[in-house]
Amino acid sequence: MDANAGNDRPRNRIVVLGSTGSIGTSTLDVAAHLPGRIEVVGISGHSRIDLLLEQAHEVRPRFVCLTDPTVSLDPSLLPTGCELLRGADGIARMVTDPGVDTVVSAIVGAAGLEGTWAALEAGKTVAVANKETLVLAGQLVTELAARTGGRLLPVDSEHSAIFQAIQGASIREVERVVLTGSGGPFRGKTIADLEKVTVEQALKHPTWSMGRKITIDSATLMNKALEVIEARWLFGLPAERIDVIIHPQSIIHSFVEFRDGAVLAQLSPPDMRLPIQYALTYPERLPGPARKLAWRDLSAWHFEQPDHETFPSLQLGYEVARRGGTCGAVLNAANEVAVSRFLAGELSFLDIPRACRAALDQHDYDPRPTLAELAACDRWARQEASRWINRTHRTVRIS
Numbered sequence: 001m002d003a004n005a006g007n008d009r010p011r012n013r014i015v016v017l018g019s020t021g022s023i024g025t026s027t028l029d030v031a032a033h034l035p036g037r038i039e040v041v042g043i044s045g046h047s048r049i050d051l052l053l054e055q056a057h058e059v060r061p062r063f064v065c066l067t068d069p070t071v072s073l074d075p076s077l078l079p080t081g082c083e084l085l086r087g088a089d090g091i092a093r094m095v096t097d098p099g100v101d102t103v104v105s106a107i108v109g110a111a112g113l114e115g116t117w118a119a120l121e122a123g124k125t126v127a128v129a130n131k132e133t134l135v136l137a138g139q140l141v142t143e144l145a146a147r148t149g150g151r152l153l154p155v156d157s158e159h160s161a162i163f164q165a166i167q168g169a170s171i172r173e174v175e176r177v178v179l180t181g182s183g184g185p186f187r188g189k190t191i192a193d194l195e196k197v198t199v200e201q202a203l204k205h206p207t208w209s210m211g212r213k214i215t216i217d218s219a220t221l222m223n224k225a226l227e228v229i230e231a232r233w234l235f236g237l238p239a240e241r242i243d244v245i246i247h248p249q250s251i252i253h254s255f256v257e258f259r260d261g262a263v264l265a266q267l268s269p270p271d272m273r274l275p276i277q278y279a280l281t282y283p284e285r286l287p288g289p290a291r292k293l294a295w296r297d298l299s300a301w302h303f304e305q306p307d308h309e310t311f312p313s314l315q316l317g318y319e320v321a322r323r324g325g326t327c328g329a330v331l332n333a334a335n336e337v338a339v340s341r342f343l344a345g346e347l348s349f350l351d352i353p354r355a356c357r358a359a360l361d362q363h364d365y366d367p368r369p370t371l372a373e374l375a376a377c378d379r380w381a382r383q384e385a386s387r388w389i390n391r392t393h394r395t396v397r398i399s
């Protein structure tokens with residue numbers, strides 16, 4: 001088959017929110033390999049203007065949206081026929097355009113919610129990388145999709161693996177899903193080992209190359225916690241039926257155990273271009289740029305149980321997946337603040353989950369919040385986490 005196989009199908013016209021990031025650039029790479037199947041209609045970036053401009057000239061989309069209000073871009077630098085849009089209004093304009101089929105949600109953090117929401121309101125398909133949206137507002141987002149006929153397709157590798165493994169089956173036949181995680185750079189370490197961890201050490205992920213925020217989330221295992229909540233909403237499974245297992249090689253991207261005891265898994269090298277492509281060509285599989293397994297080099301795959309004492313973040317994820325309501329918004333916001341303070345050298349690594357625990361404990365729980373109430377919760381939790389971080393005298397300067 002050639003790279004343009006599938007030309008008989010209509011092209012998937014996509015908007016890439018967060019095109020300048022790790023998932024965004026991988027998405028443009030997938031699109032470049034499948035010109036007959038994927039057409040990039042719009043892209044958005046926040047601060048990396050040079051890269052956004054470079055992408056605009058390479059891809060020649062109809063829309064380019066710049067979201068950071070503090071930076072400017074001379075529209076005459078864009079290729080002809082390309083319209084410059086700004087901020088949340090610009091995102092909404094692009095994702096609701098009748099000439100768009102799928103929106104790739106690859107902005108990092110709660111900032112990704114608006115674009116996903118607007119796309120689903122317009123009944124579009126959303127390829128979701130931005131797990132924070134589902135952590136923060138999973139219940140409302142999935143209800144919105146059900147109401148409008150909008151569709152959520154997973155991009156996160158574990159959730160894509162589960163989605164691939166359940167094709168042809170009903171979710172009612174699933175006994176449990178088991179999310180795999182590499183364990184991050186500090187797998188096997190003790191709490192004492194982690195007292196003085198530096199930003200540089202935490203950013204050295206053993207298997208995946210990703211943006212800074214998710215790389216820190218992977219080091220604390222908060223990423224797996226967020227993924228438990230993401231799976232809870234994407235697949236409608238209760239927390240009790242979502243397990244986590246550590247698999248350092250990052251080849252098996254998750255398991256699905258069915259009611260009869262059969263277990264299916266999806267395997268491939270750690271390369272996000274495969275789950276991104278699957279979400280964009282679903283239900284078809286086409287040749288693409290993702291790396292293939294080097295069968296001759298394979299030897300053993302390992303598994304171990306997560307160390308909940310050293311990495312308490314994971315339990316926070318289970319707690320939030322169980323309680324729902326306002327908990328997701330609080331956990332997500334507190335974690336975003338804590339991670340950015342850690343990256344700025346203003347918080348110790350071990351204090352990241354402690355700041356989140358404190359915000360969850362202090363918050364005024366509501367089991368059925370509206371979107372506006374979740375936004376208020378997000379703001380409150382950011383302030384509360386900042387207060388906690390400023391108050392604790394654990395603040396250390398780490399390079």
Ligand code: NDP
Nearest residue numbers: 018020021022023045046047048107108111129130210211
């Ligand atoms: P990056 O940090 O590499 O990219 C983030 C993107 O979001 C950039 O395009 C950035 O623009 C943009 N952005 C940042 N802040 C804002 C804002 N306030 N408003 C609008 N846009 C903003 O992150 P990743 O690509 O690694 O991750 C993106 C999402 O995908 C995250 O939610 C992550 O959890 C999820 N994910 C990522 C995986 C990966 O392998 N990287 C795997 C699975 C999920 P700019 O760079 O121009 O400032």
Ligand code: MG
Nearest residue numbers: 156157158227
């Ligand atoms: Mg993942």
